[in-house]
Amino acid sequence: xxxxxxxxxxxxxxxxxxxxxxxxxxxxxxxxxxxxxxxxxxxxxxxxxxxxxxxxxxxxxxxxxxxxxxxxxxxxxxxxxxxxxxxxxxxxxxxxxxxxxxxxxxxxxxxxxxxxxxxxxxxxxxxxxxxxxxxxxxxxxxxxxxxxxxxxx
Amino acid sequence: xxxxxxxxxxxxxxxxxxxxxxxxxxxxxxxxxxxxxxxxxxxxxxxxxxxxxxxxxxxxxxxxxxxxxxxxxxxxxxxxxxxxxxxxxxxxxxxxxxxxxxxxxxxxxxxxxxxxxxxxxxxxxxxxxxxxxxxxxxxxxxxxxxxxxxxxx
Numbered sequence: 001x002x003x004x005x006x007x008x009x010x011x012x013x014x015x016x017x018x019x020x021x022x023x024x025x026x027x028x029x030x031x032x033x034x035x036x037x038x039x040x041x042x043x044x045x046x047x048x049x050x051x052x053x054x055x056x057x058x059x060x061x062x063x064x065x066x067x068x069x070x071x072x073x074x075x076x077x078x079x080x081x082x083x084x085x086x087x088x089x090x091x092x093x094x095x096x097x098x099x100x101x102x103x104x105x106x107x108x109x110x111x112x113x114x115x116x117x118x119x120x121x122x123x124x125x126x127x128x129x130x131x132x133x134x135x136x137x138x139x140x141x142x143x144x145x146x147x148x149x150x151x152x153x
Numbered sequence: 154x155x156x157x158x159x160x161x162x163x164x165x166x167x168x169x170x171x172x173x174x175x176x177x178x179x180x181x182x183x184x185x186x187x188x189x190x191x192x193x194x195x196x197x198x199x200x201x202x203x204x205x206x207x208x209x210x211x212x213x214x215x216x217x218x219x220x221x222x223x224x225x226x227x228x229x230x231x232x233x234x235x236x237x238x239x240x241x242x243x244x245x246x247x248x249x250x251x252x253x254x255x256x257x258x259x260x261x262x263x264x265x266x267x268x269x270x271x272x273x274x275x276x277x278x279x280x281x282x283x284x285x286x287x288x289x290x291x292x293x294x295x296x297x298x299x300x301x302x303x304x305x306x
Binding site for chain 2: 042046047048049054057058060061062063064065066068069080081082083084085086088089090091106109141142144145146147148
């Protein structure tokens with residue numbers, strides 16, 4: 001049975017996909033309650049920084065350090081350098097990742113700094129990302145800072 | 154004589170201070186032109202993610218990887234884990250930091266990944282941050298994910 005918080009992160013990812021965006025969702029959980037949820041909004045807001053995790057943290061609003069330090073971040077995809085750095089900035093102690101097959105982020109850096117990282121190998125999320133990457137490879141490369149091949153025509 | 158791009162980053166920091174915010178500014182420079190500028194907007198926008206560097210990158214808009222990889226990020230303060238992670242995500246190869254006396258970010262991580270990091274020890278920026286931290290220590294702690302002491306009264 002799928003984790004209830006992961007389900008919400010996947011709902012967010014699917015919402016992003018339906019909006020024509022990058023299908024990655026995230027929720028911030030404190031004391032078994034969701035205090036922030038969001039999804040990648042590069043396309044929707046023309047944003048260079050609103051990855052799913054960043055959007056969830058932004059939607060959670062300004063919080064004292066003590067709240068972050070008792071929270072868990074759920075995300076449908078392995079967090080990139082930016083999102084991992086943000087997890088470290090705020091001292092979020094636990095990260096639950098649906099999958100890291102389509103992109104492997106900074107899991108080792110997180111673990112080396114004491115963050116508890118759990119990877120679930122969720123096939124629904126793997127399929128969603130594979131579909132998206134096949135449909136929009138250039139958008140995906142842009143989101144992870146990878147160069148797109150020049151097209152001379 | 155002060156670097157012209159650093160001057161603009163300092164203008165941004167001072168603008169933030171005048172707005173009642175956290176006085177840290179940043180500019181993204183490509184081919185000797187400023188393509189993004191910004192300042193910390195935690196207070197102004199109720200944001201948990203708009204550090205000065207993030208605001209400058211967001212204001213630069215969506216860019217292809219090839220542009221980031223030829224750019225330099227100027228910032229008035231040593232970049233925290235979040236901002237350093239973002240520099241790594243986008244492969245920005247050079248970071249010019251006005252000072253790291255009032256806060257030391259992830260300079261070593263950046264260097265270990267091949268980023269060229271220059272620290273200038275700018276006294277104007279040191280003074281500005283010291284003044285701000287003395288005036289609003291709790292706001293500063295919030296911004297860097299540090300706990301504030303509980304006040305029982």
